[in-house]
Amino acid sequence: MTEAVKITVTLEPDLGDFVRDQVENGSFASPSDYVEDLVRRTLERDQARKKLEAELQKGIDDIEAGRVMSLEEAFDSVYDELGWDRPVQ
Numbered sequence: 001m002t003e004a005v006k007i008t009v010t011l012e013p014d015l016g017d018f019v020r021d022q023v024e025n026g027s028f029a030s031p032s033d034y035v036e037d038l039v040r041r042t043l044e045r046d047q048a049r050k051k052l053e054a055e056l057q058k059g060i061d062d063i064e065a066g067r068v069m070s071l072e073e074a075f076d077s078v079y080d081e082l083g084w085d086r087p088v089q
Helices: 011-022 031-064 071-084
Strands: none
Touching: 011 031
């Protein structure tokens, strides 16, 4: 396991009160746990955003390269992949 890093955070009084309230109501064991949870969630959200941007770029690259299909072809492909019969319209 890696060694923890100590970082001091100074909050405005209302924010500090909010963090203390979160600890007092049992949501977190300590102010450090609260801040660590916020940082972890921010990191996860940032990683998810970067992954989404990369996938969107793949789609843009496909469009620019002419690798496209009609909506009907796309639905057929999904139904085939799932092994489902396509409903009659």
